[in-house]
Amino acid sequence: MANNVCLGRECGKNTRFWMLLALGGLVMLGTLSAFFYLEHHGHIMTGMNNQIVWGLPHVFAVFLIVAASGVLNVASIGSVFGKKLYKARAPLSGLLALAMLAGGLAVLVLDLGRPDRLIVAMTHYNFKSIFAWNMIFYNGFFAIVGLYLITLMDHKLKPWSKPVGLLAFLWRLALTTATGSIFGFLVARAGYNSALYAPMFIIYSFAYGLAAFLVVQSVMYKWNNIAMDERILSRMKNLLAVFVAAGLYFTVVLHLTNMYFAKQWEFERFLLAGDNIYTTLFWLGQVFIGGIVPLLMLFSPNAAKNPAIVFLAALLVLVGGHAQMYVTIVGGQAFPLDLFPGYAQTSSFFDGEVHSYSPSIWELMLGLGGIATAFLITTVAVRVLKFLPQDDFKEIELETKEG
Amino acid sequence: MARLSSWLRLAALIGAAAVLAAPSFEAAAGADKPKLEHGKGDKCVEDTDFMRRNHMELLKHHRDETMHQGIRTTKYSLKQCVACHASEKTGSVAATKEDFCAACHSYAGVKLDCWDCHATKPMAKKPGQAEAQAEVKASPLMPNPQNGGAKQ
Amino acid sequence: MNEPKRPESNLENGDRRSFLAASAAVAGSAVAPGVLLYGIAQAKPAEEAVTDKVRWGMLVDTTKCATGCTDCVTACNTENGLSGKTGPQDSQWIRKVDIKNLQTGAQHTLPMMCQHCEHPPCVDVCPTGASFKRADGIVLVDRHICIGCRYCMMACPYKARSFVHEPLTEQNPEVPRGKGCVESCTFCVQRVDRDQSPACVEACDKAGHKAMVFGDLNNPESDVAKAVKAYATTEVRGDLRLNTGVRYQGI
Secondary structure (H helix, E strand, O other): OOOOOOOOHHHOOOHHHHHHHHHHHHHHHHHHHHHHHHHHHOHHHOOOOOOOOOOHHHHHHHHHHHHHHHHHHHHHHHHOOOOHHHHOOHHHHHHHHHHHHHHHHHHHHHHOOOHHHHHHHHHOOOOOOHHHHHHHHHHHHHHHHHHHHHHHHOHHHHHHHHHHHHHHHHHHHHHHHHHHHHHHOOOOOOOOOOOOHHHHHHHHHHHHHHHHHHHHHHHHHHHOOOOOOHHHHHHHHHHHHHHHHHHHHHHHHHHHHHHHOHHHHHHHHHHHHOOOHHHHHHHHHHHHHHHHHHHHHHOOOOOOOOHHHHHHHHHHHHHHHHHHHHHHHHHHHHOOOOOOOOEEEEEOOOOOOOOOOOOOHHHHHHHHHHHHHHHHHHHHHHHHOOOOOOOOHHHHHHHHHHO | OHHHHHHHHHHHHHHHHHHHHHHHHHHHOOOOOOOOOOOOOOOOOOOHHHHHHHHHHHHHHHHHHHHHHOOOOOOOOHHHHHHHHOOOOOOOOOOOOOOHHHHHHHHHOOOOOHHHOOOOOOOOOOHHHHHHHHHHHHOOOOOOHHHOOOOO | OOOOOOOOOOOOHHHHHHHHHHHHHHHHHHHHHHHHHHHHHOOOOOOOOOOOOOOEEEEEEOOOOOOOOOHHHHHHHHHHOOOOOOOOOOOOOEEEEEEEEOOOOOEEEEEEEOOOOOOOHHHHHOOOOOEEEOOOOOEEEOOOOOOOOOHHHHHOOOOOOEEOOOOOOOOOOOOOOOOOOEEOOOOOHHHHOOOOOOHHHHHHHHOOOOOEEEEEOOOOOOHHHHHHHHOOOEOOOHHHOOOOOEEEEOO
C-alpha cells in the first residue's frame, strides 16, 4: 500500500510532479507580474475605485482564509473529538490549512496600497481594530498549526497532539470569528452591520473547508489508484451536507431579519431582486450552485458508492463559496450609503447610485495567485512528507457501528 | 566525468560571483562619492557629522510630533530642510541624482520613501499668502475680516 | 484704530483734563475688546501641542448654500493640491450633495466632507492606528504608517475617504499626499494651526454666501458655538451617535 501520493522520490522519476510545479509556477509568474505592475503604476490600473475599495483579489483572499480555517476542522474532529477516521486525515488537513492561509494572506498583502509597509503592519497595532486582531490570529495560526503538524508526525510527540489540537481548534474559531467580524463590525453599511456575520463565517468555513479537503483528497486518491472506502465517504459526505445546509440556514436568517427592518428593504431589494450581477450570483451561485445542488447530490442514494458525485458536489460548494464572497464583499459595497434616509441623493462622488465595478485582469491574476500559492505549497509538501491518510479499517468499522 | 562537472560548477560559481561583484569595484575605488550642493545659509541646524548619522531619527521623531500633536517647530521640519537644501538648478531635493537627498541615497542604495508624499520643492511664495501670514502676526488684536469665521 | 484728536493750544486745563479722560476711555474701550480677543485669539505657538481644550467644529447652513455653487470644493482642491477631477478613482475631500425629499419634494444642497466625529468608525478599524483623532478633534490619516488597506473607507458612514490610486508629483509642501495611502478632509489642519479657517469656509465667505461657520465648539464665545446653541442643527446619520464635529442646519 502506497503511503504517499507517489509523487515521492522513491516512486522514481515523476513527470506529474514537475508538471504540477510548472503549472503553479506559471500562474505565480502571472500573479507576480500583476503585482509589480500595480505596485509601480498604482491601483489606477485596477477596477477598484473609491466606491468599491475591495474587489476580486479580496474575494479570493477571504475565501481562502475562511476555507483554510475550516479545513483544519477535519483534524480537529480527529484530535479534539477523537474520531479515528478523521485522525488519519489530520496531517493533510493541517497542511492544507497552512497552505491555503498562506495563499489568502499573500493576496491580501500584495493588494495593499503600500505593501512595502508590511513591517509597519506587524509592529503597529491598534487593538480596537478587529483587523489588527486578525493579523495576530493569522500569525499565531501558522505557529500553532505548524506545531500541531509536528506533534502529529513525530512519534515521540504524539501525546501532545490532543492538547495542541485543542488549542488549534479554539484559535481557529477565534480567527474565523474575527474574519466574519471584519464585516459584522461595520456599522456604516446596510449589507454588513450584523452580529450574525461571525457565526455565519464559522459555518461557511466548516462547509468550504471540508469541501476543499474532499476535493484534494479525491484527487490524491485518484492519482494513487486507491479506492475510497464507502464507509469513510458516506460519513464525510453527510458531514459536508450538514455544513452546507447550516450555511443556507444562516443566510436565510440574515436576510429574513433584514427584511423585517424597513430601513433595510432597499438593500434587500437590491440584493435579492435587483437587476444586477449580485442578485444573479446570490441566487444562482451561492444558493443554487453552492447550496441546493450539492445537497441534492450528497443525499442522492448512490452518493456513498460513487466518489465522483461527492467530488463534484464539493467542487460546486467551492464555486458557490466564491459567489458568496463576491456578493458579500463587492455587493455590500456596491449598494450606496444612505446618508439622508428618505431623500434621493446625487453628487460628484456617486452618492445615491449603485456603484459599478468591472474587475481588471490584474485583479484576477492576483486572486488566482492565492490559489496557486496554496497549490504549490501542497504539491511540494506532499512530495516530501507522508500526507496520504492511512486508514485503520477495523477501527473505522467499529466506530461506524457505534454511530 | 564527475571531476570535470565539479570543475565546471566551480568555474560557473566564480564567474557568476565576478559578474555580480563587478559594479562594486568602481565604488570601492572611492571614485563616486556624491558631491553635495551647499544649502542656503552658512550652516545646517546641526553639524554635518551629526546630521549624516541622525537625520533619519530627527525626521522620524519630528514627524510624529507634528502629525499627532500639531507641533510645528521648524528646526527639524522636513519642509525647512527642503527650503534650504533644494538645488539651485532643479529647485528640488530629489529630482535628479545630483540633488541633495537623492545624491547620497542613491550612492548608499537606500530607497527614499518620503517623496512619494512630500513635495521635493519648497513652497512657492504666493504674494497673497505671505501677506495673510504677516497680517495675522502683526495685528492679533484686530479681528481679520479675511479669516471669516476664524477662531475667536 | 482711532487716532486721538489733536488738542487745540488754547484749551483750558479743565477741558484738557476731561478731554484726556475721555480719550483714555475711548482708547481703553477700543483696546479692551482687542485685549480680550487677544487672550482668546492668541495663535497657538508652534512648539505647543494641541489639547482637548479646543474642539474644532463647523456649522453648515443649507438654506444659505447655493445650488450649483462649488466654491468650497474648488477652494479645497486648490489648497490641498487635489486634481479636481471627479472620476471614480479621483480623490474628493469635499463634495456638494443635492438631495430631494422623496415624499415632499423639498430640495436642498449641502457640502459633505469628513465629519470629524468624536467616535470615528474609521479610527476604530484602522489596523495600524494611522487613522487617528487629534486631541483637538480633527480626524487625520498618518500617512507614515498607513498601509493602504482601505478598511477605513469601508467603515466611514459618510464615504468621506479617498484612496490615492496613482503616483503624485508637485504636491503642496504643506499637504503631503501620495500613492497607496488613504486621505480625507483635514479641516485644513495646516491652516487651523496657523489660526486660519479651512479653505472651504473662507471661500464660502468670500463668495458672499456665508453658509459655513468654523470655530471652537468648546469656546462659548465662538461664532460656531453660539450658532449651534441658537439654531436647531442636526448631525448627518445622527442615529449612529458619532457626535460629529460638522453639523447642518436646514435639513
